[in-house]
Amino acid sequence: MTEQFLEEIKRELINGYSKKRHPFRYFALATISGDRPRQRKVVLRKLLDDLTILFYTDERSKKVSNIEDNQNVSALFYHPKKLMQVRLDGKAEIVKNQGELDRFWGNIQDSSKKDYITERAPGTTIKNPDNVEYLENENHFCAIKIVPDSIEYLRLKRPNHLRVLFNKTDNKWVGEFMVP
Numbered sequence: 398m399t400e401q402f403l404e405e406i407k408r409e410l411i412n413g414y415s416k417k418r419h420p421f422r423y424f425a426l427a428t429i430s431g432d433r434p435r436q437r438k439v440v441l442r443k444l445l446d447d448l449t450i451l452f453y454t455d456e457r458s459k460k461v462s463n464i465e466d467n468q469n470v471s472a473l474f475y476h477p478k479k480l481m482q483v484r485l486d487g488k489a490e491i492v493k494n495q496g497e498l499d500r501f502w503g504n505i506q507d508s509s510k511k512d513y514i515t516e517r518a519p520g521t522t523i524k525n526p527d528n529v530e531y532l533e534n535e536n537h538f539c540a541i542k543i544v545p546d547s548i549e550y551l552r553l554k555r556p557n558h559l560r561v562l563f564n565k566t567d568n569k570w571v572g573e574f575m576v577p
Contacts, residue, residue: 399572402550402561406483409476410444421483425473426452428463428489435463441474442501442540448570449544450485453501456539457518464489464541472543480553487545501540513538551577 413421427436437460443451450472454460464470468488475482492498502510514537516530523529545565552559558577563570 399561399563399574402559403548403563403570403572406548406550407444407448409474409481409483410441410448410450413441413474414443420476420478421474426460427471427473428460429467429469430459430463435459445542447544447568448485448548449542451501451540451542453505453513454539454541455513455515455519456537458539459520461491461539461541464491470543472545482549482551482553484549484551485543485545486547486549487543490542490544492540492542498538498540502536502538505538510536510538553577 409419409421412419413424416422422441423438424441425436426439427434429435439452439454439460441450442453445451468490470487470489472485473482474484492501511531514532514535516532517523518537547565548563548570550559550561550563560575560577561572562575563572565571
């Protein structure tokens, strides 16, 4: 009975990376830094068959070092028109396969590649934002996969809100309704 909600999650995540204005395109990523959570918005780039999601970043960013220290992450998506929230909790994996990285890099528009070729690392203080310097023959592109082990669906609606928790057991998603 919960399968239809898992299918809806899949559709919305696919729309998130395939439709530029879809609200799932940008999601909140939470990592752990020491004993504190850290959140930021990232861009959904792909949904894999097993519900693994993919995003890109600069390999020098704090989120990468956070993930290297603690792979536990949470991704939060919200669709304001549908009043739907989806949270994926799982492990982040930094993509190391160079062929895979080259394929992802080749799909990025040239105008967006500048996000990964700054001379200085993201978060470095500078005197003037107009004077960012760029590298010519190298990049700091990084791809990260989030392999979820639980997914929570919340739909705000009347007369009753709807909440479903999916847990991955033996490579199969099992859902159960929850009190919203």
